[in-house]
Amino acid sequence: MKFFLPFSWLYGGITDIRNWLYNHKKISSFRFEVPMISVGNLTVGGTGKTPHIEHLIRFLQNHFSIATLSRGYGRKTKGVLLAHPQTSSTEIGDEPMQFYEKFGKNIIVSVGEERALAIPYILHDHPEVNLILLDDAFQHRPVQPDVNILLTDYKRLFYNDHPFPVGRLRERRHSAKRADIILVTKCQKNLSENEQQNIIQNIQKYNAHAPVFFTYFDYAKPSSLFLKKKTCSKNVALVSAIAQPKHFESDMKLLFDVHHHFSFPDHYFFSERDLQSFLDFLEKNPDFDLICTEKDAVKLREMHVPEAFENRFFSVGIEVCFIQKEVAFQEYIQEKLQKRILQIQGN
Numbered sequence: 001m002k003f004f005l006p007f008s009w010l011y012g013g014i015t016d017i018r019n020w021l022y023n024h025k026k027i028s029s030f031r032f033e034v035p036m037i038s039v040g041n042l043t044v045g046g047t048g049k050t051p052h053i054e055h056l057i058r059f060l061q062n063h064f065s066i067a068t069l070s071r072g073y074g075r076k077t078k079g080v081l082l083a084h085p086q087t088s089s090t091e092i093g094d095e096p097m098q099f100y101e102k103f104g105k106n107i108i109v110s111v112g113e114e115r116a117l118a119i120p121y122i123l124h125d126h127p128e129v130n131l132i133l134l135d136d137a138f139q140h141r142p143v144q145p146d147v148n149i150l151l152t153d154y155k156r157l158f159y160n161d162h163p164f165p166v167g168r169l170r171e172r173r174h175s176a177k178r179a180d181i182i183l184v185t186k187c188q189k190n191l192s193e194n195e196q197q198n199i200i201q202n203i204q205k206y207n208a209h210a211p212v213f214f215t216y217f218d219y220a221k222p223s224s225l226f227l228k229k230k231t232c233s234k235n236v237a238l239v240s241a242i243a244q245p246k247h248f249e250s251d252m253k254l255l256f257d258v259h260h261h262f263s264f265p266d267h268y269f270f271s272e273r274d275l276q277s278f279l280d281f282l283e284k285n286p287d288f289d290l291i292c293t294e295k296d297a298v299k300l301r302e303m304h305v306p307e308a309f310e311n312r313f314f315s316v317g318i319e320v321c322f323i324q325k326e327v328a329f330q331e332y333i334q335e336k337l338q339k340r341i342l343q344i345q346g347n
Helices: 002-023 049-060 094-103 115-125 173-178 193-203 245-253 272-284 294-300 307-312 326-346
Strands: 036-041 066-070 108-111 131-135 147-153 181-185 212-219 235-240 257-263 289-293 313-316 318-322
Touching (some): 036 049, 049 094, 049 131, 049 147, 049 318, 049 326, 066 115, 094 108, 094 294, 108 115, 115 131, 147 326, 181 193, 181 326, 193 212, 212 326, 235 245, 235 272, 235 294, 245 257, 257 272, 272 307, 289 294, 307 313
Parallel strands (some): 066 108, 066 131, 147 181, 181 212, 235 257, 235 289, 289 313
Antiparallel strands (some): 212 318
16 A cells, blocks of 8 residues: 555646646636536545435436536547437436436436536527536536535545545545535435544644535335336345445345345446346346345346346335435525525626
């Protein structure tokens, strides 16, 4: 570990210089005439950005015409793309495809590596859009969000971590001061008030102004990938291509008898050989079913699963719940957005 410390200092120093250049307007950044909420983290992957964006969509879709903008990690395309009924996960990425499958009738789902170029494209094609949710954009300084939400995993809080390669931080801890709101994610439902206050005190060493909220995941009842009416077996194998597969496995073991876990790198696209491995397992274990995440379900649904096995593929959805103060969180968001709307109208 000590061997990597100089590289960690160098990496942190480079990100500090980059942020200084943006903070002092040596590098241009843009603010658009539409409110924007950024959801991101300091850590490399696994803090729960996707379910938290979905939570924001559910909360705000009746008040705004929403577009989501993601980079589209893992996709096989480049440039700006807007999802449509013929879109596949290989074109826009697994997480944006998940947004589209769940909310595509009510929102615009888009991808683009350069957000500053993608935003005018979205607004040109959809002038009705009056709120953009920026996915994983805490480090994307060319665009200035109106609400900057920072997520930090309860199991790996940013103030206990270090910049790459010693730890998993993308920037030094003090970069948390850019956040308007900080969410501590993946908490235990019964996280004590004392522990919450201890975490808040540690966070405030790096950001004293942002309100801190605590969330946990609640898992929905498994649903069939291919709409076959069947209850999922208690005996299952897991399939995941996510950043924190061990957390998913431990959570599923509380609900099912997990006998195997087919684990792949984050954003991995399954091959026909992978699918055959799943089918071979199910054939050898006729009383077992397969459970995957919603993010992985969008990719499996695009593969040719033999009809005889269709009713044995399930996905489990995640819902974000607040330990307390959800109303305060919503009111804070609405206040910040309303302030920005008044600014735009005054221009």
